Amino acid sequence: MPVKHTCLAALGFSFLAFHAVADEESPISTSVFGTLGVAKSNNNDFYFRSRTTLPEGIDNSWSFHNDSNLGIQLTYEPSEKFSATILALAQLNESDDYGPLIEWAYLTYSPNENLKIRVGRTVFPTFIASDYSSVSFTYLPVRLPQDVYSLIPFQGVDGIDFIYDTNIGETYLQFQGLIAQRDFEIFNDGGIGETDYELENTHSLRATLRHGNWSVSAGYLKGDMKVDVPEVQELAVFLKSVTNIFPVFSSLANGLSSEGEIRFSSFGIQYSSYRVTFSSEYVQRRWDINLNVSDNDAYYLMGGYHIGKWTPYAFYSNSKNKSKIPLSSYPTEGPAAPITFALGEFFSPLLGDGNTKGIGLRYDFLENLAIKAQFERINVGAQLFLKKEGQPVPESVNLASLALSFVY
Amino acid sequence: MLRRSLLLTIFILQLGFSATVKAGSVVVIVNKNNQSDSLSSDLVGDIYLGRKKRFPTGELVEPLDLPKDLEITSDFYKKVVKKTPAQLRAHWSRLVFTGKGRPPKRIVDEAAVKTMVAEDKKLIGYVNEVSVDKDVKVILEVP
Numbered sequence: 001m002p003v004k005h006t007c008l009a010a011l012g013f014s015f016l017a018f019h020a021v022a023d024e025e026s027p028i029s030t031s032v033f034g035t036l037g038v039a040k041s042n043n044n045d046f047y048f049r050s051r052t053t054l055p056e057g058i059d060n061s062w063s064f065h066n067d068s069n070l071g072i073q074l075t076y077e078p079s080e081k082f083s084a085t086i087l088a089l090a091q092l093n094e095s096d097d098y099g100p101l102i103e104w105a106y107l108t109y110s111p112n113e114n115l116k117i118r119v120g121r122t123v124f125p126t127f128i129a130s131d132y133s134s135v136s137f138t139y140l141p142v143r144l145p146q147d148v149y150s151l152i153p154f155q156g157v158d159g160i161d162f163i164y165d166t167n168i169g170e171t172y173l174q175f176q177g178l179i180a181q182r183d184f185e186i187f188n189d190g191g192i193g194e195t196d197y198e199l200e201n202t203h204s205l206r207a208t209l210r211h212g213n214w215s216v217s218a219g220y221l222k223g224d225m226k227v228d229v230p231e232v233q234e235l236a237v238f239l240k241s242v243t244n245i246f247p248v249f250s251s252l253a254n255g256l257s258s259e260g261e262i263r264f265s266s267f268g269i270q271y272s273s274y275r276v277t278f279s280s281e282y283v284q285r286r287w288d289i290n291l292n293v294s295d296n297d298a299y300y301l302m303g304g305y306h307i308g309k310w311t312p313y314a315f316y317s318n319s320k321n322k323s324k325i326p327l328s329s330y331p332t333e334g335p336a337a338p339i340t341f342a343l344g345e346f347f348s349p350l351l352g353d354g355n356t357k358g359i360g361l362r363y364d365f366l367e368n369l370a371i372k373a374q375f376e377r378i379n380v381g382a383q384l385f386l387k388k389e390g391q392p393v394p395e396s397v398n399l400a401s402l403a404l405s406f407v408y
Numbered sequence: 409m410l411r412r413s414l415l416l417t418i419f420i421l422q423l424g425f426s427a428t429v430k431a432g433s434v435v436v437i438v439n440k441n442n443q444s445d446s447l448s449s450d451l452v453g454d455i456y457l458g459r460k461k462r463f464p465t466g467e468l469v470e471p472l473d474l475p476k477d478l479e480i481t482s483d484f485y486k487k488v489v490k491k492t493p494a495q496l497r498a499h500w501s502r503l504v505f506t507g508k509g510r511p512p513k514r515i516v517d518e519a520a521v522k523t524m525v526a527e528d529k530k531l532i533g534y535v536n537e538v539s540v541d542k543d544v545k546v547i548l549e550v551p
Contacts, residue, residue: 031504073505085507108507113461113468118507131506138498138505163508165459170450172459210459212450213490274490306492367476367493407501 029075035136037067037403043394048378050143052153053094053185065092067142067403071134073104083108089134094185103134103156116163121156124178125206126221128268128281137405140277140362142374145300145317147354147381151285152264157182157202172210179203181223196228199262213273221264225287232256235346239339246336248329252343260288277311278303286322295322304362311362318355319381323347354381368408374401434484435537436548437522439529443467447547453489455532457499458509471512472521472533480518484534487550 040062041048047057050066058066069091077083087104106120123131130152132138143149159180166173181200202223209216239253268281282299297320304313327347330340360374376399436452438444443465454460456471463469474481476493485491491499503509515521521533526543540546 031501033501033505071505087505104507106507116507122507125506132502135501135505138502167454167460167462170448170454172454272495274486274492274495277495306495309494364492364494367497370494407497407505 027076027078029077031073031075032071032408033135033137033406034070035067035403035405036064037136037142037401037405038062038064039066039142039399039401041400042398046380046394046397048397048399050146052150054092055094055096067136067401068092069134069136081110083110091134114164114166117160118162119160121158122161122178122180123156124161124180124204124221125176126152126204126219126264127266127283128217128219128270128279135405135407136372136403137368137370137407140302140304140311140313140372141315141358141360142372142401142403145302145315145356145358146378147317147319147356148281148283148298148300151283151296151298151319153197154182154184154199157199159202170211172208174208174210176206177204178221198226198228200224200226204264213271215270217266217268217270219264219266223262225260225262227258229258233258242339246339248331248336249339262287275306276303277306277313284322295324296320297322309364311364312360313362314359316355316357318353320353321381355379369404369406372401372403372405374403375399376401433536433538434480434487434534434550435540435546436488436532436534436550437525437540437544438463438532438547439525439527440543440545441529442545442547444547445545449488449548449550452532452548456485456489456512457491458503458511468530469532470528470530472524472531473512473514474518474521474534475514475516480534480536484550488534488548 039048039058041058041060044060047059048066049057054066057063069089071087071089073085073087075083075085084107085104086102088100089103090098090100092098093101102121103123104121106118106122109117111117123133125131127149129139129144130149133144133149134155136142157178157180159178161176161178161180164175180202181198182202183196183198185196200223202221204219204221206217206219233256236253236256239249239256243250243253263286264283266281266283268279270279271277278301280299280301283297285294285296285298287295298318300315300317302313302315304311327340327344330343331337332340356376356378358374358376360372362370362372364370378397378399380394380397436447442463444463447464451460451464455469456473461469474484476482482493485493485496489496500509500511504511515524515533518535518539522535522539522541522544525531525533532547534550537546537549
């Protein structure tokens with residue numbers, strides 16, 4: 001644990017040292033964001049995680065490690081047309097420490113005021129808020145609705161993107177496109193633990209239309225995914241070896257593969273005025289093969305009412321599993337029953353439908369510092385839960401969170 | 409008696425003056441050679457949120473901001489941009505940390521804003537109406 005805190009503190013001190021020599025006239029600018037968050041659930045048999053990359057999460061003890069982070073962005077802008085940006089993000093990672101990761105590092109060329117072309121590592125807005133999901137200050141709740149935002153298992157991707165914006169009358173339009181790739185890891189419950197992924201040939205596009213207080217947007221991302229998961233290969237070999245005796249398993253045996261196309265699509269609507277903030281998004285995730293990433297349809301509704309510096313808010317999110325693993329049709333009695341049971345254990349983390357109801361209160365102490373208190377009742381279905389020692393999945397979990405978020 | 413009347417008169421005049429300054433005191437200014445004669449409040453709001461980068465006449469526009477702790481700044485953002493200070497900071501943080509935009513430059517005071525706008529056709533700023541002179545053009549009066 002001391003290593004985690006030392007890394008976080010070192011990043012903070014390096015920023016302070018750097019900021020002391022930077023001034024407004026310098027071509028170098030710095031921006032910082034961070035969250036100090038604590039959370040606890042009412043269940044000690046499960047870990048709840050804010051990201052699928054985490055090897056563990058929070059149980060019924062208060063913990064800082066789920067939501068706390070610190071990000072430092074440096075931008076070198078020698079001219080209006082060229083700039084270089086790097087953003088180091090320290091948060092609990094797959095190595096179970098706060099070693100800073102570079103989630104953004106890119107060069108920007110702006111041939112005119114409407115177009116930016118960027119090369120390097122960027123985070124694509126696959127969903128509305130994907131690219132600023134680490135900056136908790138910028139949205140109402142402690143974390144974005146998990147039934148939707150946990151469906152994207154990666155953040156930064158390496159490639160080239162463009163951002164083009166324009167106006168038609170009083171309507172603002174923005175388009176963002178990307179070609180990229182990225183290797184990443186996630187941790188799953190059940191029969192498959194830590195898994196390495198390779199995302200390649202990724203193409204994506206997001207279009208946003210804003211008029212007055214309203215905006216609507218749609219996004220699409222498509223890529224080829226390879227998975228290093230020997231357990232599934234072994235399972236496929238085993239199932240194929242028994243299909244002569246149990247033909248009921250043949251379609252699953254033939255469907256298991258470590259490569260396939262993954263697709264995300266989303267449609268969102270937002271309203272923001274001096275008093276009211278509202279957003280809603282409907283998303284789909286599809287993968288051609290059934291491994292440890294499920295197909296899902298999900299949505300959320302979120303709104304808040306600003307009363308001076310206070311903003312009470314509420315949200316509801318829902319995720320339905322659409323994977324075609326026909327577990328319910330497999331025999332639960334007779335000689336094939338042990339295989340059905342083993343498959344259930346293996347795939348059960350993928351198959352649940354989940355929803356979350358949340359309420360919270362945000363207080364903006366300063367224009368760049370907010371505290372949020374939040375209570376959620378989660379009907380467990382998302383892949384953000386990890387069993388500790390194989391206990392049965394509870395129907396619901398209560399989660400309490402408190403977070404101090406800032407930007408600078 | 410005379411002294412009391414004089415004090416009362418000064419007090420009433422002060423009240424009247426401060427009421428004049430408060431009511432409709434914020435104006436949006438551009439260079440006097442700018443081809444636009446008026447802009448809607450929504451359009452100015454879009455310029456200050458980075459969503460509009462040219463005047464309706466096609467000329468480039470660059471907004472200038474004032475220090476955030478001034479009353480005129482919060483008044484302008486409440487009435488024209490329709491954002492609270494925290495909403496505004498969240499808006500720009502979303503753009504800054506995703507590399508999509510930078511907030512307007514903050515200038516030290518209204519006099520400096522007026523001088524800069526008078527010298528550069530692409531600049532737009534907001535000042536108290538008492539700061540306005542013939543070197544700049546008022547393009548929006550904020551109620």
